Amino acid sequence: MIVVSNRIPTGESVSGGLVVALHDTLGCAGGIWIGAHPEPGIGEETLDELGLTPYRRLAFRLTEEEQKNYYLGYANSVLWPLCHRRGDLVEMRPEYGAAYQAVNARVARMVGKIARHDDLIWVHDYHFLPLAKEMRALGLANRIGFFLHVPFPALGDLSVLSQPERFADDLAHYNLIGLQTRSDVARCLEMFRADPRAEFMPDGGIKFLDRITAVRSFPIGIDTAGFAEDAAQEAVNPFGRGDPGRFLIGVDRLDYSKGLPNRFRAFARYLENRPAGSRPCLVQIAPPTRQQVRAYQDITRELEEIAGHVNGTFAELDWTPIRYIHRSVPRVELARLYRKASVGLVTSFADGMNLVAKEYVAAQDPKNPGVLLLSRFAGAAEDMTDALQINPYDVEDVATAISTALDMPLEERQRRHASCLDVVGRTDVTIWSTAFLRALMTCIPSMTFPGFE
Numbered sequence: 001m002i003v004v005s006n007r008i009p010t011g012e013s014v015s016g017g018l019v020v021a022l023h024d025t026l027g028c029a030g031g032i033w034i035g036a037h038p039e040p041g042i043g044e045e046t047l048d049e050l051g052l053t054p055y056r057r058l059a060f061r062l063t064e065e066e067q068k069n070y071y072l073g074y075a076n077s078v079l080w081p082l083c084h085r086r087g088d089l090v091e092m093r094p095e096y097g098a099a100y101q102a103v104n105a106r107v108a109r110m111v112g113k114i115a116r117h118d119d120l121i122w123v124h125d126y127h128f129l130p131l132a133k134e135m136r137a138l139g140l141a142n143r144i145g146f147f148l149h150v151p152f153p154a155l156g157d158l159s160v161l162s163q164p165e166r167f168a169d170d171l172a173h174y175n176l177i178g179l180q181t182r183s184d185v186a187r188c189l190e191m192f193r194a195d196p197r198a199e200f201m202p203d204g205g206i207k208f209l210d211r212i213t214a215v216r217s218f219p220i221g222i223d224t225a226g227f228a229e230d231a232a233q234e235a236v237n238p239f240g241r242g243d244p245g246r247f248l249i250g251v252d253r254l255d256y257s258k259g260l261p262n263r264f265r266a267f268a269r270y271l272e273n274r275p276a277g278s279r280p281c282l283v284q285i286a287p288p289t290r291q292q293v294r295a296y297q298d299i300t301r302e303l304e305e306i307a308g309h310v311n312g313t314f315a316e317l318d319w320t321p322i323r324y325i326h327r328s329v330p331r332v333e334l335a336r337l338y339r340k341a342s343v344g345l346v347t348s349f350a351d352g353m354n355l356v357a358k359e360y361v362a363a364q365d366p367k368n369p370g371v372l373l374l375s376r377f378a379g380a381a382e383d384m385t386d387a388l389q390i391n392p393y394d395v396e397d398v399a400t401a402i403s404t405a406l407d408m409p410l411e412e413r414q415r416r417h418a419s420c421l422d423v424v425g426r427t428d429v430t431i432w433s434t435a436f437l438r439a440l441m442t443c444i445p446s447m448t449f450p451g452f453e
């Protein structure tokens with residue numbers, strides 16, 4: 001098997017849900033994992049073996065220009081805002097599209113050099129939409145699957161692209177298109193339905209010109225048991241001596257899709273109605289990402305202003321309303337934080353799945369669980385119907401939900417938590433990867449894969 005993703009694990013250890021899942025999958029099946037090296041440069045290289053795993057890691061380096069035009073440019077200033085319904089933030093430049101195509105062609109050649117005819121190829125995310133088409137052009141007839149981690153764009157939004165018709169054509173070169181939710185599948189099918197080149201087959205497949213593809217949802221999850229185990233480790237105290245008492249938690253990459261300004265505003269609105277002395281605090285962990293992109297600089301500044309304003313308005317000598325932390329936190333500490341928090345806040349305006357929602361639920365003590373506030377626009381909301389679902393555009397609605405969550409009786413908390421935990425367990429990350437690979441293999445019954453039959 002060959003896996004292609006933008007990021008690959010570097011260094012000695014493997015952490016993070018997706019990375020662990022792919023590491024285990026490749027560890028079981030053997031194969032090669034290809035991705036971009038975090039440091040800029042030229043060329044390709046094999047990274048040191050990760051322990052005794054039976055797979056290899058192959059990294060390609062992006063030049064400074066490629067980093068700017070392919071990664072920050074086309075991937076994160078065109079496709080990311082497009083998929084997150086922020087057409088207003090799309091920044092279109094000719095050099096972006098050209099670099100995106102060139103990097104995809106280069107990665108296709110890399111795969112072409114090492115792929116055997118019976119290798120399965122699994123491509124991840126919006127950085128590599130045209131990769132299958134580039135590989136087909138080199139003559140690769142392998143079974144190629146694609147998984148999109150972010151929301152599938154609405155048909156109308158695709159018109160933002162200079163050549164919107166290429167989106168369907170690129171995707172149709174994959175044998176299987178995996179998406180997070182049933183709503184994503186509906187939007188993808190709508191795109192194919194509107195395209196005169198596509199024809200729907202009786203078995204649900206899509207014939208697109210001379211190719212056949214399938215579209216299905218595979219909701220991604222986390223390593224549920226591992227996370228619950230970390231969360232229960234009482235020896236770990238993430239606060240040291242600065243215990244805030246009762247608190248709410250938010251954990252997000254600092255991204256405009258996560259609805260952070262409205263979260264802070266809603267928390268402030270909640271505080272207005274709560275007498276001083278009985279107020280909880282909000283711990284917000286948000287490491288900055290993609291800071292070279294203007295929209296990310298803007299959201300960083302906006303959030304600092306709001307946090308400063310809320311803290312200036314409500315702080316007391318011995319209490320700060322918002323503890324706003326800009327760095328990464330080790331996973332075991334993060335798990336402990338989730339467990340101690342009375343409320344977990346997910347307020348995305350658009351989100352493929354949102355793993356934080358699942359991590360928060362997995363980390364709770366089932367006897368005395370906290371409450372998850374979950375945006376109805378996060379993919380996780382499709383199945384986690386017993387989370388307290390909120391409309392992140394409506395600050396008043398979120399403020400009321402914060403109040404409801406903090407006052408919720410134990411029995412209702414337990415009932416809602418048990419239902420959400422059931423969803424988290426059923427979509428565990430190993431179930432996700434196994435289901436995807438099974439689906440990718442079904443069209444070739446003679447093909448077997450150790451551990452995935």
Ligand code: ADQ
Pocket residue numbers: 016017018149150220251252253285286287327328329330331334351352353354355356357359
């Ligand atoms: P993201 O947009 O990054 O992922 P999310 O699914 O919430 O969003 O995953 C974030 C991960 O990073 C979580 O595992 C979280 O614990 C971790 N994290 C965030 N801040 C951290 C911090 N300060 N320290 C340590 N860890 C931190 C994209 C899509 C999502 C989709 C995932 C997986 O945007 O919609 O769910 O991929 O497919």
